[in-house]
Amino acid sequence: MLFLTKENIIDSFTMRDAMDACNESLRLYSEGKASVPLRTNINVAKQEGQSLYMPAYVEADKDALGVKIVSVYPKNIEKNIPSVPATMVTLDAETGMVSAILDGTYLTQLRTGAVQGAATELLAREDAEIGALIGTGGQAEGQLWAMLTARPLKVVRIFDIDFERASAFAKEMEAKYGVEMIPCKEAKECVEGADVITSVTTSKRPTFSAEWVKEGAHINGVGAYTPEMCEIPKEIIKKASTVIFDTMDGVLKEAGDFIQPLEEGYVTEDHYNGELGQLALGQISGRQNDKEITIFKTVGSAVLDVYVANKIVEKAKKENLGQEIN
Structure with a gap:
C-alpha cells in the first residue's frame, strides 16, 4: 500500500x-x-x-x-x-x-479547482484576460490556479468580505503566480468588466449582481452546496445562454442558487443545458459566440x-x- x-x-x-x-x-x-x-x-x-x-x-x-x-x-x-x-x-x-x-x-482542494478549470477551458472566451475571484477561504488558491491554467489571465481581482484577508491573499498569490492581483473593497469593483468570474463562498445570498456582469463573461459557481446557500444571482442564470453542471443530480439536490429559481418558477429545468461530461463528449453545445454569458456550477462528486x-x-x-x- x-x-x-x-x-x-x-x-x-x-x-x-x-x-x-x-x-x-x-x-x-x-x-x-x-x-x-x-x-x-x-x-x-x-x-x-x-x-x-x-x-x-x-x-x-x-x-x-x-x-x-x-x-x-x-x-x-x-x-x-x-x-x-x-x-x-x-x-x-x-x-x-x-x-x-x-x-x-x-x-479535495485540487480537484475542486480542477473541475472549474476544465469548465472554464471549455466555456470561457479564448481571449479572456481579466479574472474575478470572490472568496479567499481554503478553496480559493485551487480556484485561482485553475483559472490561470485554463486561460492566460493578465490580472485577477480578489474580493472577500474581509478586505485585509483579500489584500493578504492577493499579495501572496501575485508573488507565487507572477500575475497581477488586485484586492477589491467592493464586489462590484471585482466583477465589472471581468471575463471569468468565480465565486467560492458559503453565502446564502448572491455574492454579486447580474447587472455587473459584462457581455461574454463566463461564471463559475463553486461554493454553494446546500439548498439554503445561494451565490449566483437568479437574474444572471436566466440571462445566460449556457448553464452547465458537473452532475445534474448533484446540483439539483444540493445547490440552492439553482434549486430556488426552479421552485419559484423563475426558470424551468430545460434552461439547464446538461453536464460537463456531455459537453466534453460533444453531446450538447457550449458557447456559440463571444457575446454569450455562460455558467458552470459544481457541487462535487465522489x-x-x-x-x-x-x-x-x-x-x-x-x-x-x-x-x-x-
Missing part, C-alpha cells in the same frame, strides 16, 4: 493533470460508466461532529475504485487541529485490496475524487514518490 502526503501530490501532479482527469471522469460519468452511491453520513452527537463516506467506482481503461472519508468536527478548532479533515482511500478494482491512502484535504486519486497514485508510482507500507 502506498501512502501519499500533500507534498508527494504537489511534487507529482499538476493542475493541468488534475483538469484532464476531471474532464475524463465526468465524461465517463455522463456515459453511464460510473457507480456513485449516495454518501453515508454518520452523526457523532457526543462530539458534535459528523463523519461522511463518499464511495465511487469508475469503469475505464484502468478502473478506479475508492472512498473519500470526510469528517466535520467544529470543536477541533479548540484542539488546534483541522475541523474538516479528509482522507482518500483507493482500492485495486481487480482485487478489492486497498492500494493507497492520500491526503484527502489537499485532493467520481471526481476517486478518478483523480487513482491518476495521482499511478503517477506517483512511476516517479517513486510516497511511502510503501507492507
Whole structure:
C-alpha cells in the first residue's frame, strides 16, 4: 500500500493533470460508466461532529475504485487541529485490496479547482484576460490556479468580505503566480468588466449582481452546496445562454442558487443545458459566440475524487514518490 502526503501530490501532479482527469471522469460519468452511491453520513452527537463516506467506482481503461472519508468536527478548532479533515482511500478494482491512502484535504482542494478549470477551458472566451475571484477561504488558491491554467489571465481581482484577508491573499498569490492581483473593497469593483468570474463562498445570498456582469463573461459557481446557500444571482442564470453542471443530480439536490429559481418558477429545468461530461463528449453545445454569458456550477462528486486519486497514485508510482507500507 502506498501512502501519499500533500507534498508527494504537489511534487507529482499538476493542475493541468488534475483538469484532464476531471474532464475524463465526468465524461465517463455522463456515459453511464460510473457507480456513485449516495454518501453515508454518520452523526457523532457526543462530539458534535459528523463523519461522511463518499464511495465511487469508475469503469475505464484502468478502473478506479475508492472512498473519500470526510469528517466535520467544529470543536477541533479548540484542539488546534483541522475541523474538516479528509482522507482518500483507493482500492485495486481487480482485487478489492486497498492500494493507497492520500491526503484527502489537499485532493479535495485540487480537484475542486480542477473541475472549474476544465469548465472554464471549455466555456470561457479564448481571449479572456481579466479574472474575478470572490472568496479567499481554503478553496480559493485551487480556484485561482485553475483559472490561470485554463486561460492566460493578465490580472485577477480578489474580493472577500474581509478586505485585509483579500489584500493578504492577493499579495501572496501575485508573488507565487507572477500575475497581477488586485484586492477589491467592493464586489462590484471585482466583477465589472471581468471575463471569468468565480465565486467560492458559503453565502446564502448572491455574492454579486447580474447587472455587473459584462457581455461574454463566463461564471463559475463553486461554493454553494446546500439548498439554503445561494451565490449566483437568479437574474444572471436566466440571462445566460449556457448553464452547465458537473452532475445534474448533484446540483439539483444540493445547490440552492439553482434549486430556488426552479421552485419559484423563475426558470424551468430545460434552461439547464446538461453536464460537463456531455459537453466534453460533444453531446450538447457550449458557447456559440463571444457575446454569450455562460455558467458552470459544481457541487462535487465522489467520481471526481476517486478518478483523480487513482491518476495521482499511478503517477506517483512511476516517479517513486510516497511511502510503501507492507
